[in-house]
Amino acid sequence: MTPRGRRHLFKPLLFGVAAIALGGCISPSANSAGRYTAPIGGSPVISNETPYSAALRCMAGIVSQHPVRMAVGQIADYTGKTESDGSGRKVTAGAALMAMSGLSKAGIHMVERFDTSVAEMELKYANNKLISADEDGKGGADYRHIIAGAIPGSDYYIVGGITELNFNIRSENASGNGGGTATNATTGTLGGSLYVMNVGLDLRLVNTNTLEVADVISYQKQIIGHQVSAGVFDFLGANFFDISAGESALEPIQLAVRSVIERGILEMVSRIYQVPGGTCASPIGTAADPLGDYRYASGYSYPYQSSTAQPGAYPPPPYQPSSPPPAPPQQPANAGVALNQEKYNESARQNPYHGYGTRDPVGQLRLRGSYD
Numbered sequence: 001m002t003p004r005g006r007r008h009l010f011k012p013l014l015f016g017v018a019a020i021a022l023g024g025c026i027s028p029s030a031n032s033a034g035r036y037t038a039p040i041g042g043s044p045v046i047s048n049e050t051p052y053s054a055a056l057r058c059m060a061g062i063v064s065q066h067p068v069r070m071a072v073g074q075i076a077d078y079t080g081k082t083e084s085d086g087s088g089r090k091v092t093a094g095a096a097l098m099a100m101s102g103l104s105k106a107g108i109h110m111v112e113r114f115d116t117s118v119a120e121m122e123l124k125y126a127n128n129k130l131i132s133a134d135e136d137g138k139g140g141a142d143y144r145h146i147i148a149g150a151i152p153g154s155d156y157y158i159v160g161g162i163t164e165l166n167f168n169i170r171s172e173n174a175s176g177n178g179g180g181t182a183t184n185a186t187t188g189t190l191g192g193s194l195y196v197m198n199v200g201l202d203l204r205l206v207n208t209n210t211l212e213v214a215d216v217i218s219y220q221k222q223i224i225g226h227q228v229s230a231g232v233f234d235f236l237g238a239n240f241f242d243i244s245a246g247e248s249a250l251e252p253i254q255l256a257v258r259s260v261i262e263r264g265i266l267e268m269v270s271r272i273y274q275v276p277g278g279t280c281a282s283p284i285g286t287a288a289d290p291l292g293d294y295r296y297a298s299g300y301s302y303p304y305q306s307s308t309a310q311p312g313a314y315p316p317p318p319y320q321p322s323s324p325p326p327a328p329p330q331q332p333a334n335a336g337v338a339l340n341q342e343k344y345n346e347s348a349r350q351n352p353y354h355g356y357g358t359r360d361p362v363g364q365l366r367l368r369g370s371y372d
């Protein structure tokens with residue numbers, strides 16, 4: 001058989017094999033399970049954790065001794081960044097839901113203020129005597145009564161927004177290629193790149209009774225991504241081969257938003273209950289983490305506490321509760337831990353963009369470039 005004939009023979013065979021392979025994945029008629037194809041994957045559902053989730057759960061032991069009711073209002077996306085194809089925003093619109101999950105991890109007693117549509121509809125029906133008071137819901141002469149003071153109020157509520165989303169604040173790349181000088185010599189390419197972006201968040205803790213802003217948190221987190229690629233071009237007899245491979249990864253943006261929110265909640269709860277530094281510490285796993293410097297744990301004084309205040313005393317109003325503060329649980333010291341407060345280096349935070357340069361030592365950086 002001539003080479004041309006072999007080529008014409010191989011094409012139908014190739015198409016036939018491809019059709020059979022595709023036919024094994026998708027069927028034109030549903031199977032007994034009611035599906036045209038079996039979905040791939042099978043990853044189990046896991047808990048959505050951040051590096052600060054363990055510290056929040058530690059706070060639950062302190063919060064339970066003196067509960068404070070808190071609510072979550074609007075935490076919107078104020079970055080204004082959208083996808084170029086118009087498919088939606090680049091940052092999640094569920095920041096308020098992330099804050100609720102964080103408060104729940106800390107054991108905070110929450111009251112619903114974010115979505116009250118169902119409660120308002122129930123109240124409307126009850127006001128019109130349409131909801132039965134019977135447990136079986138079959139109706140009858142009695143109806144649900146509206147009782148004054150039945151809904152507990154909140155002591156504080158959290159509002160704020162995602163205010164920063166900066167793309168490619170710094171990037172680095174390197175690439176090269178090489179090979180023999182002959183016409184049919186093997187050649188190869190290798191390249192890689194790193195790029196960094198960041199997301200910022202501003203939160204306010206407001207006293208519900210007085211509308212006094214009790215606390216303000218402004219945090220940011222940098223997000224890193226990388227790309228690696230390699231390729232080989234070679235001749236083998238009368239044929240040539242061009243093979244390439246690559247890998248890219250980006251730290252999840254929405255998970256970074258959750259981490260910043262949980263860090264802000266940890267700070268607010270620590271201030272409300274005046275938890276000493278290092279009481280609820282959480283391993284971060286990186287020496288460059290702005291909250292991971294254990295050197296400040298010893299001799300650390302709470303920012304709201306004066307030199308004459310008793311240990312564990314609450315700060316002045318609006319944080320002042322009506323009963324004495326609980327005693328925080330004792331935990332062993334951990335050299336690689338994150339402190340609950342960041343006021344220990346507040347004076348150095350006046351130069352917020354220090355740390356973006358290559359000359360700045362990474363090991364000395366704190367929150368947004370603050371340093372000793």
